[in-house]
Amino acid sequence: MNENPFAPLPATAPVPTDPRAVFRDGPHVCTPVTATWPARCVRCNTGVSAADRRLDLTWTPRWVYLLLLLGVLFAVIAQVFARRKVNLHVGFCAACARRRRRLLGAWSATLGLALVGLCSGAAGSSAVMAGSVILALVALGGLVLCHPLVTVDRVYGERAWVRAGAAFVASLPAGRAPPAAIDPLSLAGSRPRLDD
Numbered sequence: 001m002n003e004n005p006f007a008p009l010p011a012t013a014p015v016p017t018d019p020r021a022v023f024r025d026g027p028h029v030c031t032p033v034t035a036t037w038p039a040r041c042v043r044c045n046t047g048v049s050a051a052d053r054r055l056d057l058t059w060t061p062r063w064v065y066l067l068l069l070l071g072v073l074f075a076v077i078a079q080v081f082a083r084r085k086v087n088l089h090v091g092f093c094a095a096c097a098r099r100r101r102r103l104l105g106a107w108s109a110t111l112g113l114a115l116v117g118l119c120s121g122a123a124g125s126s127a128v129m130a131g132s133v134i135l136a137l138v139a140l141g142g143l144v145l146c147h148p149l150v151t152v153d154r155v156y157g158e159r160a161w162v163r164a165g166a167a168f169v170a171s172l173p174a175g176r177a178p179p180a181a182i183d184p185l186s187l188a189g190s191r192p193r194l195d196d
């Protein structure tokens with residue numbers, strides 16, 4: 001593993017974003033919506049040779065969920081127009097990538113088993129049915145564990161506020177988004193803390 005974050009990127013690697021454009025804002029990484037993050041693991045902050053993992057994330061404003069009160073169709077249509085895409089190139093060290101693959105594999109296997117059990121249990125056996133429901137709950141718990149490490153909390157203008165591994169976030173220089181980037185319409189809960 002290459003520990004030198006300043007090592008030259010391979011020819012195929014994405015062009016790195018100006019390091020000053022990606023900074024820590026409270027518990028978030030404040031980043032341009034399209035960016036290549038520093039070449040460090042987003043989970044444990046180990047140096048990696050390049051931030052070469054592409055993450056295509058989306059963010060939906062919270063007001064869209066309020067439209068669910070009017071009807072699912074309203075919310076779905078609004079979601080299509082209001083959602084924002086965030087495309088990031090991030091680094092994952094080999095150990096963290098392996099751990100994530102294993103968690104996802106275990107989760108898919110548990111969910112698959114639960115689904116098979118539910119289908120066959122529906123044919124009559126209440127014991128199989130109960131077992132399958134328990135398995136399904138375990139799979140749900142696994143989903144929480146496998147919850148994507150990098151999640152978008154908010155997008156405003158051309159900037160996104162993103163959650164990532166604590167060690168990675170802490171390693172970034174602290175910065176402040178310009179006041180113009182504070183969305184007056186954002187609901188209190190979705191507004192990032194700027195006072196770190």
Ligand SMILES: [Zn+2]
Binds near residue numbers: 097
């Ligand atoms: Zn790592």
